[in-house]
Amino acid sequence: MGRWVPGARGRLQRAAMELYAERGFEQTTVAEIAARAGVTERTFFRHFADKREVLFAGQEQLSELVVGALTDAPADLSPLDAAARAVEASAELFGERPDGPRARQAIIDAHPDLRERELIKLEGLAAVIAEGLLRRGVPTAAATLAASSAVAVFRMGFERWITDDGDDRGLEELIREALAELRAVTR
Amino acid sequence: MGRWVPGARGRLQRAAMELYAERGFEQTTVAEIAARAGVTERTFFRHFADKREVLFAGQEQLSELVVGALTDAPADLSPLDAAARAVEASAELFGERPDGPRARQAIIDAHPDLRERELIKLEGLAAVIAEGLLRRGVPTAAATLAASSAVAVFRMGFERWITDDGDDRGLEELIREALAELRAVTR
DNA sequence: CGCCTTCATGTCAGTCGCTGTCATCACTAG
DNA sequence: CTAGTGATGACAGCGACTGACATGAAGGCG
Numbered sequence: 001m002g003r004w005v006p007g008a009r010g011r012l013q014r015a016a017m018e019l020y021a022e023r024g025f026e027q028t029t030v031a032e033i034a035a036r037a038g039v040t041e042r043t044f045f046r047h048f049a050d051k052r053e054v055l056f057a058g059q060e061q062l063s064e065l066v067v068g069a070l071t072d073a074p075a076d077l078s079p080l081d082a083a084a085r086a087v088e089a090s091a092e093l094f095g096e097r098p099d100g101p102r103a104r105q106a107i108i109d110a111h112p113d114l115r116e117r118e119l120i121k122l123e124g125l126a127a128v129i130a131e132g133l134l135r136r137g138v139p140t141a142a143a144t145l146a147a148s149s150a151v152a153v154f155r156m157g158f159e160r161w162i163t164d165d166g167d168d169r170g171l172e173e174l175i176r177e178a179l180a181e182l183r184a185v186t187r
Numbered sequence: 188m189g190r191w192v193p194g195a196r197g198r199l200q201r202a203a204m205e206l207y208a209e210r211g212f213e214q215t216t217v218a219e220i221a222a223r224a225g226v227t228e229r230t231f232f233r234h235f236a237d238k239r240e241v242l243f244a245g246q247e248q249l250s251e252l253v254v255g256a257l258t259d260a261p262a263d264l265s266p267l268d269a270a271a272r273a274v275e276a277s278a279e280l281f282g283e284r285p286d287g288p289r290a291r292q293a294i295i296d297a298h299p300d301l302r303e304r305e306l307i308k309l310e311g312l313a314a315v316i317a318e319g320l321l322r323r324g325v326p327t328a329a330a331t332l333a334a335s336s337a338v339a340v341f342r343m344g345f346e347r348w349i350t351d352d353g354d355d356r357g358l359e360e361l362i363r364e365a366l367a368e369l370r371a372v373t374r
Numbered sequence: 375c376g377c378c379t380t381c382a383t384g385t386c387a388g389t390c391g392c393t394g395t396c397a398t399c400a401c402t403a404g
Numbered sequence: 405c406t407a408g409t410g411a412t413g414a415c416a417g418c419g420a421c422t423g424a425c426a427t428g429a430a431g432g433c434g
Contacts, residue, residue: 004412040413080372119306145372152335185267185332186373191383227384
């Protein structure tokens with residue numbers, strides 16, 4: 001390590017989450033985040049592309065995890081089932097307690113700029129799922145539609161997971177439930 | 188009208204489209220757009236919330252049109268069919284020639300910031316469709332899933348419409364085709 | 375015809391997100 | 405001990421966006 005205190009990236013993430021939660025996203029300055037983390041504003045932008053990205057750091061891991069699950073999924077699964085299986089695997093990343101994800105989601109939902117960023121991240125997730133389906137021999141159109149359906153199902157399961165307090169079911173089960181509902185709707 | 192030349196809003200839209208197409212979105216300054224339109228930078232921000240919004244002016248009309256079509260759709264249609272019928276109605280707004288929409292889409296696809304904005308607009312479209320389905324008595328979950336499915340189907344139809352040059356089919360037919368493919372995938 | 379309200383615009387100052395550039399300094403390989 | 409590496413600080417600068425105030429034409433009204 002250097003003269004600097006290590007873990008600047010993590011401190012920036014925590015500081016940003018705290019401040020966004022306290023004062024709101026727009027009312028928070030990057031300089032303030034940096035100050036709380038004990039670094040310079042410039043350092044913030046060396047770790048995160050912009051003021052929003054600090055909230056979406058785990059996205060790469062999520063994509064890798066989901067793509068891995070898709071690759072490992074049984075070859076005889078239908079495209080949609082394989083894609084759904086893939087997004088179910090995300091439960092491994094989120095853990096059992098929805099508290100953390102719920103707090104983060106509350107921040108995101110509170111500001112359109114952050115929702116935009118979330119949407120393009122989900123779009124990216126759908127893109128890598130579609131790509132994985134293509135590698136399974138699924139035609140382009142079917143891959144695209146199955147991927148976006150899987151993401152829709154994931155979103156619904158995720159929202160229920162962080163919303164319902166009396167509901168003790170896990171993220172995976174809620175995603176499977178949403179998938180069943182999607183099938184009922186498209187029937 | 189006043190001392191000012193009327194139609195500032197329209198001139199700003201045209202100027203922005205031209206400049207975004209010529210130099211790209213990021214390389215274009217709001218001051219440049221305003222100058223080409225013969226107004227001040229400040230006036231730009233009086234007409235459009237930000238530099239991106241100038242490309243998404245027709246979104247309100249689209250939502251209204253789609254919601255109207257959803258309201259008018261036969262009551263015995265399934266939620267998904269009604270939602271699909273609604274997005275099909277968008278063809279009325281886009282006209283027959285995909286040239287204009289294609290040019291606009293090329294600009295949007297060229298920059299992530301614009302794609303973000305497009306995604307949140309589509310999300311808004313899905314939201315109003317879901318709302319319309321709720322008014323039809325569709326349960327929340329089914330309404331949400333049907334709406335997002337309809338938007339996915341719309342996107343696929345739209346992309347084919349502006350892409351395929353030898354394909355003379357209209358937007359409506361391409362959307363119906365995508366819907367059939369979605370049904371095949373979710374089967 | 376002249377006054378007054380309205381409203382789109384111009385002007386100006388200022389904040390903040392974000393970037394390029396160069397210096398600094400601890401750590402590390404040789 | 406020296407040169408290189410890598411994360412950081414310091415600083416100047418651009419451009420997006422906002423708030424406040426001034427301006428001048430259009431239209432209503434006496």
